[in-house]
Amino acid sequence: MQYLNKKLIRVALGQEPAEMILTGGQLVNVYTGKIHPGDIAVAEGRIAFIGDVKGMAGEDTVSIDAGGKYITPGLIDAHLHAEVPKVSLTRLANAIVERGTTSVMTPLDQMGVVNGIDGMRWVLDEVKKTSLKVFHSCPSRLPYTTPASTIAFTFGPKEHAVAQKWEEAVGIWEYMNDSILDFDEPVFEAAEMAIRNKLTLHGHAPVTMGKNLAAHVTAGMRDDHESYTPEELEEKLASGVYGLMRRGTHSDNIPACVKVVTEKGLPSNHLCLCTDDLDCSDITGLGLIDYLVRYVIKLGIDPVTAVQMGTLNTAECYRVDHLVGSVTPGRIADMLLVSDLESFTVDAVIADGNLVAEKGKMLTPAPSPEYPPEFYTTMKLNKKKTPEDIYICVDKKVVKADVLAVHLEPEEGLLSQGREVTLQVEEGRILPDAEQGVNYITVTDRHSGEGLTGRGFISGFNLKEGAIATSTSPDDNNIICIGASVDDMTAAINHLADIGGGQTAVKDGKVLADIPLPLCGLMADISAEEMTELEGKANEAAYSLGTVLKRPFFFIIFLSITAIPEYAMTDLGLVAHATRTVVDPVKKVYT
């Protein structure tokens, strides 16, 4: 975007008619915190003037009457992995803009893993044709996993040198505490490059305080979205780190985080709202940042402060406050009409100066583009998997084994623990044990064709039979499969390869439910509502296999993230977060 725009300036000066005039609203000024009448003139998709707009309308000027409603800036998601809801970016744009979120900060890291920097660029160009503003933060590195698991395209200093210069570039993303502790050279190189390019470093520091936090902040971490307690967030804020308060499908840190304001009395101007990772059903059922604004208001945050957390604060954090985050001259004319501030009901959405949505529905949804052929050919497995690729084997003399299973407690979000459990062994195969709540978990490389499969045990999913699998799985988007039955796991993995990617539940060799994700094995070109329906059916199928998790297909995708304590699975095997090494899940065998 050319920032200096002569037509815009002329409209501000009253020398040319505005393209749109919005009158009769109560403007929520996020800079002053005041609410006052504010008529608004728009040109070139941007705010030209606020005040007495008499005489600024011409013959072709569109007039909108705000009818006394509040006018707020369009909302901003401060940290969103945009591929996770599993619909194309165009479909996602339609779904979130109509609910009031007009900008997102995202890395497109899943696209990067599967289709490389060219895929990321393609998607950034795709969303330019929608009403959504996408700011891009380059993944600190791809894969994020340590040790590096198999992916199709890495992202390192060479890619940073290109992508950090893109117009959408705002920083580097998931700048992980581990990378600092490990003195990760390519990440340091990318971070230094970002500082030179006047970008900012967006951290990932779960459960990090004291010296580890200080080390991370000395290395330039500007914000973090992984605070689990008010004390953790307070220490980060006191260290000059913006606090992105997160509620995603997997983690709701908001009630803990808002206490830094409601109980500790800290200033709110460095607090932002983000969703991180979401099922589509959360978007359609709750909303995106509109929901979080409502949520924090219910938890005691003043409505204007809540709006600031969802707009200006994030824009300032990312240093794009000259573009978005407020209704002031020069900014992109993204505005919401809100009938009641306390309940934050978004009645209409104006994007780029056009009325684009009313009553939660796009007036004209952005049409789907034709995707490039390489988006459809990302599932690469040279040969079918067999049960022998899945079983964890020991000497045939062994009768039982003590193993270390990854254990999940649903209320702890993505934080996993280790659980030691004793399993039976038959003919050298360690058997999963549904009675004890222990399933098999495998991660199979789907990028190189080789199909390397890491194998381990998982506790907390509680499948009693069958298997579930996914080809979308940040951080490496390999096929994660969990099963009570090795045969069904084999069938599920091969099925996903056959259909070009997706999520599936299999029982007795039969597919119970599918979410086909033909775009890169990550996304489908269907509406958020259609995806919500598929998610519902897939989860129902998983429930029928006995899982106790509410969102089994959502939780499964994160099991390869090595940057979250304590354990992860990749195609290399079981990874211990504390040491960032592959460890043998078999601890002791009994003959």
Next chain:
Amino acid sequence: MQYLNKKLIRVALGQEPAEMILTGGQLVNVYTGKIHPGDIAVAEGRIAFIGDVKGMAGEDTVSIDAGGKYITPGLIDAHLHAEVPKVSLTRLANAIVERGTTSVMTPLDQMGVVNGIDGMRWVLDEVKKTSLKVFHSCPSRLPYTTPASTIAFTFGPKEHAVAQKWEEAVGIWEYMNDSILDFDEPVFEAAEMAIRNKLTLHGHAPVTMGKNLAAHVTAGMRDDHESYTPEELEEKLASGVYGLMRRGTHSDNIPACVKVVTEKGLPSNHLCLCTDDLDCSDITGLGLIDYLVRYVIKLGIDPVTAVQMGTLNTAECYRVDHLVGSVTPGRIADMLLVSDLESFTVDAVIADGNLVAEKGKMLTPAPSPEYPPEFYTTMKLNKKKTPEDIYICVDKKVVKADVLAVHLEPEEGLLSQGREVTLQVEEGRILPDAEQGVNYITVTDRHSGEGLTGRGFISGFNLKEGAIATSTSPDDNNIICIGASVDDMTAAINHLADIGGGQTAVKDGKVLADIPLPLCGLMADISAEEMTELEGKANEAAYSLGTVLKRPFFFIIFLSITAIPEYAMTDLGLVAHATRTVVDPVKKVYT
């Protein structure tokens, strides 16, 4: 500066000993607004860790006991023309660091006019050897004057392309309202380049509200230091513009500006402190930002808020909050020890992690460098001036004339008005008239050798006899001379050319006082105290000539600024701000 610093990270992690440890202080945390005990470990001149520093000291670690004093970040001047105090940058650094200002935002525009981009670069390298951090904002254009007056080196898009890439670059400077209203192409080009380079646009919009302000903000103005009333500042803040509250020698806008907080209740986080232009005697007599912190506290601002205005807010405005503006990990270790927050007494200054000043005195002042020869040869006048170069002449038949004089009211700062007055004419020469308070004013090109002289009348200086002149004069640094006697004006101008630049007062052909400024005709390599003494003597000399201004030698330098209403003088003649054109000061003649 390499930002990612492994040694710093290792010290933060406790893996290597700190270089300095500061214990026993009460840390003013500008992010949380809280004050709490905070022991600090420093390495590589930067903050490594805050908290329990036990075990972080090694054999060579320097320990400083804060003795219960408050620890604040080093102060930042948000808008300073660093050449105006007339001492070299090294001398200035010593004078302001010892008083607690450890960073300044400056354009070095006077250097640019006289010695070009190479001169600016030389000075930036000079100050690297001091304790002062200089952030550089490229002049939006040089000359600032409209129409362009004569200078030695222009600064346009070609120079921006170089200087915007300097490590010290933070933006573009004196981004003038006039440039927006005039659709100044080279300035627009420089501004667009700055947006691409992720720099910010630092405005200059005196007495600007409504549509003119909106136009300026649409063009990207991030901050402004020219608010004269609370209403003007409020409108700027509401438009998303940072308010740099100024008290310089010529303009004290602080009492008006603080009312946006104390009376209007607006948030303070977008308010900063700046001095803009100062006589050395203000630095030595009052202080720099330390004085402004004390000043706003006296006017009702909470001390912690005052410290934020002088530190973090400015760092955020300029997007250098990862480098300066707070005592948090990663930032440069510039800190003040303050015994009482309310009276803001700076007892000691730590810069780059070293104790550099105690009780207002540098322990080891930075030594003066050897300046390049071209700094000493900037006064270029091909031939001596004669009275005929000064007189404003009309037809010999004329007996009196109505003229338009530039009129100053001292309490209005730099804002001038027009005053119509009738003067006597002798032999075609319009005579100055001390009785009516009207002197001659001339501006003589000292850059090209040609010595073009613009001529006009000035009211408000009230010289009864003699003349005063200066070769330092933003915006074009030509020789401004004011006199009751044309002969003495001639002598003063020729004298300045002879001595290589400076300021002088002349009576009856004799020099009453001089401030020699051999460095570029702008600065002297003498201490701020020595300069203060010279300023005192020069002003005394001017008082003896009858002026009623307290700082005649300070006010005279600004008379060529065409961007301030209503009138200015350049070597082209009298310039009307409203039209940005040269106008004839002679309005009507009587024969």
